[in-house]
Amino acid sequence: MNFYNFAFYKGDWKRVHFFFFQGTALKIFHMKLLQEVGEYLYIMLQAFKRPDKGFVFRRQLLLDFKRIGADSIGIVAIVSLFLGAIIAIQMAYNIDSPFIPNTIIGFSTRQMMVLEISPTFISMILAGKVGSRIASEIGTMRITEQIDALRVMGVNPANYLILPKITAAVIYFPVLIIFSIFLGVLGGWLSSIITGIVPSAEYINGIRAWYDPFTISYAMIKTVVFAFIITSVSAYKGYTVKGGSVEVGQASTDAVVQSSILIILFDLVLTQLLLT
């Protein structure tokens, strides 16, 4: 019995429960999930092998530093600056009590940028920008037989294509996130002095108050994990494309969606592990 036939058994919760939690749908879901995880791990094992030629790897790495890292500076800068400004204004709007000092606006802006906005929100934006690029680039190489060409030339395609991208992201994303934190705090300060919601000195006092260096370590740990998720999931999606341009588009979308879901999931896990 298929899913559509089950729609007629609206009142029969035992059957519905069986179908979704014990029956065919669950088995298919588990099989597909297991297959995808297995494939992903196999490709990662292939990718994390010693490169055949060091100078070829270094050249690819430099290219990926530019494509994955340097090319993302613009969007990271714009989003961070504006988010910092918005957070500061919203803080000022919500904290309307004479008992709460104005320094809390600077403090909250810094804390939000360091703890969540820069590592998580900016990583999700990078999942959209970098993840879709990686998936479509590798996917197009797959459907145009460029990956087959690498294989018949005796090159390990996963190692050649994926390892430099993961390495570039894991090294470059923390730099982008530090940059994002700085610009976010700067954006908050600019909005404060332009709108006059809080005096400059009080905002600066706020961003210097109660500083805990571990928050930066926490942000960096999250960033490195997210960088790995974004690049490896997107590369996997592109690498396993079958078909044509429609499938490449689908792989690109899946890469962004799945990376974003995994980022949120790991954000929760890492926060629980590191901050409690």
Add this chain to the structure above:
Amino acid sequence: MIEVKHIYKGFDGTNVLEDINTTFEQGKTNLIIGQSGSGKTVLMKCCIGLYEVDKGNIMFNDREFSYLAEKKRQEIRQEMGVLFQGGALFDSFSVEENIMFPLNMFTNMSPKEKKERVNFVLEHVDLAGTNKKFPSELSGGMLKRVAIARAISLIPKYLFADEPNSGLDPKTAERIDVLLSELTKKFNMTTVINTHDMNSVLEIGEKISFINKGKLWWEGNNKDVLKTDNEELNEFIFATALTRRIKE
């Protein structure tokens, strides 16, 4: 010489190749012909190791290839040049970088030697001076010739070409055929070409293997092919009005 010994290959329970048994000779242009879906691309992909055979062996100069581990295959793969149907050039690399790629991966040539080799092969495909162009700046025929240049950059013993003149105008297609034939003679390569282009069959087919419904149906050369009484082969060769008129 490449020996294909009784190979079988299937996908999802359907046999695509059944008991293919043939040899591709050195210094000759060996053509695999057949209708679309007959299994000729699968046969070529089995030969270059992109598909694993279900049964049978493929031997490169008496060296077993089909059951070697991926790492051990590399030694034979470095002696292969493959021209894919769409060229499969790396989009982000220039012509020179594309041709240099196998040299970077498998040789210890100095930059000067690599550059000389690039210019040498580009001259052979009549594209001297295009070193700095990117694939997106080239025409279909030029793309194919750059792909040939890349395939021969290591001066391979075995050259495989999957439908090298598909999508090209007749003049450019003939130019590609002549080029492949000349390179085969010059470098004494074992060249295997997958095609359903009748001009290629008649002009450069020194050894022709006709695949039909996944089986080896007929073998011969470009002289025999016009005289054969094999019904399926005749249907394939004389499928167009032009070839029927030539026959008449």
